[in-house]
Structure formats: C-alpha cells, structure tokens
Amino acid sequence: MDALHQELSRDIIILEPVFHEKIWGGRRLAEDFGYDIPEGKIGECWAISAHPHGDCVVASGAFVGEKFSHLWDAHHELFGDSKGDRFPLLIKILDAHDDLSVQVHPDDAYAAEHEHGSLGKRECWYVLDAEPHTDIIIGQRAHNRQELAQMIDEGRWDDMLNLTPIHKGDFFRIDPGTIHAIKGGTLILETQQSSDVTYRVYDYDRVGADGKPRELHIQQSLDVVNYDLVPPVSGRVTAPEVDGVTELMACDNFVVKKIVVCGEKVVAQPYPFLCVSVIEGTGSVQVESNVAQSHSLHKGSHFIAPARSGDLTFSGNMTLIVSHLPHMQS
Numbered sequence: 001m002d003a004l005h006q007e008l009s010r011d012i013i014i015l016e017p018v019f020h021e022k023i024w025g026g027r028r029l030a031e032d033f034g035y036d037i038p039e040g041k042i043g044e045c046w047a048i049s050a051h052p053h054g055d056c057v058v059a060s061g062a063f064v065g066e067k068f069s070h071l072w073d074a075h076h077e078l079f080g081d082s083k084g085d086r087f088p089l090l091i092k093i094l095d096a097h098d099d100l101s102v103q104v105h106p107d108d109a110y111a112a113e114h115e116h117g118s119l120g121k122r123e124c125w126y127v128l129d130a131e132p133h134t135d136i137i138i139g140q141r142a143h144n145r146q147e148l149a150q151m152i153d154e155g156r157w158d159d160m161l162n163l164t165p166i167h168k169g170d171f172f173r174i175d176p177g178t179i180h181a182i183k184g185g186t187l188i189l190e191t192q193q194s195s196d197v198t199y200r201v202y203d204y205d206r207v208g209a210d211g212k213p214r215e216l217h218i219q220q221s222l223d224v225v226n227y228d229l230v231p232p233v234s235g236r237v238t239a240p241e242v243d244g245v246t247e248l249m250a251c252d253n254f255v256v257k258k259i260v261v262c263g264e265k266v267v268a269q270p271y272p273f274l275c276v277s278v279i280e281g282t283g284s285v286q287v288e289s290n291v292a293q294s295h296s297l298h299k300g301s302h303f304i305a306p307a308r309s310g311d312l313t314f315s316g317n318m319t320l321i322v323s324h325l326p327h328m329q330s
Contacts, residue, residue, distance in 0.1 A: 012287060012295060012304065012306075025095055025097055032300075081329060090192050094189075101201070107176035118197050120195060125189070126256075130185060131186070134184075139178060179221075200214065244259055264313065276321075279321055282318065283314055285303075285312055
C-alpha cells in the first residue's frame with residue numbers, strides 16, 4: 001500500500017446497504033430513510049455487514065467497490081487488533097410491518113457445533129418508532145425444557161409468552177437463549193453478532209412463497225432456551241446521559257451507545273473500529289487525519305471508523321447509535 005493509500009485508509013468506510021425481502025416487511029425503509037429499496041416487502045436493511053448472506057460493498061474512498069469481507073481478510077490493519085476469522089458485528093434496520101416469528105438464537109458454543117462454525121447471536125434493539133399500544137415478545141414462562149415442550153405442543157402461546165410494551169426510544173437486550181418476537185408497527189435498529197442463525201418456535205401458521213408452512217426448529221429451540229431468564233418489564237432507558245452520551249449496553253461482544261450531537265462534538269475513537277449509524281438529523285463528520293475531507297451525513301447514514309482514523313468531529317444536529325468492541329486498540 002503506497003503512502004497516499006495509507007493516508008486515505010484512515011478515513012471512514014461508507015458501505016452500500018443490502019436489503020432483504022421478508023414476509024413481515026414493509027416499505028418504511030424507503031419512506032423514512034430514503035433508501036432505494038427493491039419492490040416487495042422489504043424487512044431488513046443490512047447497513048454494516050460482512051456476513052455472506054449480505055456482504056456490503058464499499059461505496060467510496062480508497063477501497064471503493066470492494067466487499068467488506070475482503071477488507072477484513074486483505075486489509076486487516078483497518079481493524080487494529082480485532083481477532084477472529086470474520087468481522088464480528090452486524091448492524092441492521094428492521095421494518096416490521098407485520099409480526100415476526102417467535103424465535104430464539106443460540107450462543108457461540110452451540111452455533112459453532114451445530115451451525116457449521118457460525119457465531120452465536122447476541123443482539124439488541126434501539127426502537128426507532130413504534131405504533132401506539134404496541135408490544136413485543138421477550139421471554140417465556142416455562143421453567144424447564146419439559147414444560148416448554150408441552151406448552152409448544154399444546155399451542156399455549158398466551159400462557160407461555162411474555163409481552164412487554166414498546167415505545168420509541170426504548171432499548172432491549174436480547175441475549176442468546178431469549179425467546180422473542182418483534183411485532184408489527186415497529187421500526188428498530190439492531191446491533192448484533194455477525195450471525196444469521198434463527199430458530200423459529202412459532203410462526204402464526206403462515207406459509208412462505210412456496211405455499212408451505214415455514215420451517216420451525218423446535219428441538220434446537222428447546223436446546224438453547226435460557227430457562228432462568230428474567231424478562232424485562234420495560235425498555236425504558238435508565239442509564240444516565242453524560243455530555244450527550246448514553247451507554248445502552250456493554251457485554252463481551254460489543255458496547256452500544258447513543259450520542260446526541262448539537263453543534264459540534266468530538267467523539268474519541270480508541271477502538272479497533274467504530275460502527276456509526278445516524279438515526280435522526282443531518283450534519284457532517286471528519287476524521288482527525290488532516291488529509292480526510294468532511295463527509296455529509298443524514299438520517300440513515302452508516303459508516304465504520306477504522307483503527308487509525310483518530311477522533312471523529314461531528315457537526316450539525318444528529319442522534320447517533322455507535323457500537324464497538326469492548327476493548328481499546330492496543
């Protein structure tokens with residue numbers, strides 16, 4: 001890599017989103033964010049992803065046209081001392097026009113053994129919008145595998161599933177083993193491990209495009225459910241906001257924060273990488289390197305700040321959701 005290319009590699013990495021049609025999807029990704037989405041029921045925007053089911057392409061800059069997964073493999077210096085054989089995070093926006101299936105995800109150990117070496121799927125939801133009186137399914141009431149199997153077999157969904165009210169600005173942590181389902185009328189930003197393993201427990205007897213009921217995964221679900229989980233009663237954010245920054249979640253896989261920009265704000269970038277999503281407002285960002293130009297931002301912009309970007313200077317009026325690994329760059 002020549003000197004100019006090295007300098008340019010400090011700049012932010014902007015990706016082209018990948019869109020997925022879903023039986024429960026809608027059109028709000030175009031209406032609310034201005035994305036140029038395909039026809040049909042588009043349920044998911046994979047905004048920052050190197051997963052093979054939706055590998056984003058770099059939209060501009062030093063690596064324009066390259067797959068994001070290729071950057072991880074061929075230009076790993078962009079991601080500092082990040083470990084592993086794949087980019088570890090996946091950032092999505094979900095438009096749930098209708099109810100998603102009732103589902104559960106495995107942890108790393110189970111997924112590695114039973115899903116061809118996949119990562120597990122820990123995720124979290126920041127609620128961008130929700131229709132009045134909407135709720136979500138998060139958690140279940142069975143005390144053990146036998147009781148859950150009986151409830152599923154008898155179709156006792158009202159007895160089994162825990163409903164929690166959901167409002168704009170709420171935040172929910174969904175650890176592996178948590179039975180959950182987003183309901184219709186909800187728009188969320190999801191931060192998760194880079195995994196596409198989902199075990200369906202119940203799908204409202206819907207049929208897929210082939211006219212047949214969609215596959216359920218009862219035995220896998222019974223294997224991975226955390227029967228000791230205490231479900232939340234609310235998604236209201238209670239963490240303090242300090243200088244415009246609210247830490248929403250910290251775990252072994254990632255840290256998620258909300259950052260409010262009013263005027264100008266400098267955000268430190270000491271991590272192997274930083275994922276940034278603009279969920280409200282407009283403005284711009286510039287990295288610390290003096291060769292980098294200012295980039296315009298708007299609702300629906302997403303980018304990665306690489307390991308050597310230095311601090312980020314945001315200007316404008318915006319709300320950001322950012323995520324990074326739990327350790328700083330060594």
